[in-house]
Structures are given as structure tokens and as C-alpha cells.
Amino acid sequence: MHVTIVARAQTDLAPPASPAPVSGRGAVSRLCWPDEAGCANSAQALARLMAPALRHGSSVLIELRGTLGAGKTTFTRHLLRALGVQGRIKSPSYAVVESYDVEGLQVWHFDFYRFADPREWEDAGFRDIFSGPxxxxVEWPDKAAGLLPAADICLDIDTDTDDRRLVNCHSETEAGCALVQAWVNHPAAQGDAPRLQEAS
Ligand SMILES: Nc1ncnc2c1ncn2[C@@H]1O[C@H](COP(=O)(O)OP(=O)(O)OP(=O)(O)O)[C@@H](O)[C@H]1O
Ligand SMILES: [Mg+2]
Structure with a gap:
């Protein structure tokens, strides 16, 4: 399965409340997370949408871009927690990859910031991981340019203020577009906790 992500927060400077249209591959939607709680709510909404397909053996690839400290790992932590990962969720900055098994659901969290030797791609078995369910x-996917398959969700996180993040997202796959569409139209995509609770 393939995907793309979008989230928007309600702020005085944010775009209108209605979700940006997602019409197909490459269509970019702009989201805004007003604070980390909004990021968490948006991640939880996406986790709920992805979980059934993942548990039925689908593959989802999410690329996360943004400068140091933008929130790539933070978003990932909230997403993995919502999927049921327990215990410490370490940043893979030094290990390149951290993996998790949530009741049979395999999850890999990569950080290619220090990735420099393409031979490691084969030696470490990354090719098999990315071709399987x-x-x-993936944080810093551009460091592994040419090696990664098309992404279901591409998030580009921009720091607006200390707490607010502006996020551009799109999908490179047909299957991912459906997931993005569902996420954008989810009541919690904008990080609104009360509406997330009402929707559950
Ligand atoms: N709206 C927000 N969304 C996400 N993180 C936020 C938000 N507001 C503040 N933060 C904070 O920003 C920091 C983001 O750090 P994080 O490690 O996630 O960045 P990163 O993009 O993974 O950086 P790196 O490229 O170094 O791995 C955290 O301290 C988090 O608490
Ligand atoms: Mg990180």
C-alpha cells in the first residue's frame, strides 16, 4: 500500500479550516500543527487509518524531511506509540535504524543523516526491508537518494515558531493518495484533540 500525509492546525495564521484538496500523486497539501500536542493528535489519526492495512500485510513508506529539530522524530514517536509500540522509542541518529514488532506488525525507523556508503544498503539488508511489508x-531520505522506492507519504516539516510547524505533504504512489485523502478529511488531522475524541 502507498500513502501521503497531511495535517493542519487551527491557528489565526493557518490556512482555512477545510482540508486542502488531494487529487492524486504529487498533489501537495499544507498542514499546520500548532504545537506538539497537535502533532501527536494528527499522528494518532494517521495511525488509526493505516493500522488495518498494515496488519493485513501492506507496506507503507513515509519520508520525513525538515531541518534539524523540525519534528521528524517527534512525529514518528507519536505515530509509533499510537500503533502500540511500548517502551523507549530511540532516535536512530546513530544506529541508522531502529526496528519494532507490534504483535506481528513490523516497523522500521530510519535516519540516514549519517548514511554515506551505499554498499551498506545491501550489506545491512535494507533492500529487503524496503521491498517487503x-x-x-525515513528521516533524511535524500541521503539515500536513488535507493528508496516511491514513498506513500512525504512530509516536509518547517519550523514556523518554537511550537508551530507548517507541513507540506504529498504522495508518490497511487495507493498512498487514498490514505492521504482519508487523513486530510479526518477531524483530527488539524491536531484538534476534542474533535479527535468525538470522532472515536
Ligand atoms: N508542533 C510540533 N511538532 C513537533 N515537534 C515539536 C512541535 N513543537 C515543538 N516541538 C519540539 O521540537 C523538537 C523536535 O525534535 P526532533 O528530534 O523531533 O527533530 P528532528 O526533525 O527529528 O531532528 P533531527 O534532524 O536532528 O533528527 C522536539 O523537542 C519537540 O518537542
Ligand atoms: Mg530525528
């Missing part, structure tokens, strides 16, 4: 989240 499960959830793969």
Missing part, C-alpha cells in the same frame, strides 16, 4: 519511516 510493514511500516518504514
Amino acid at each position: 510493514g511500516l518504514k519511516l
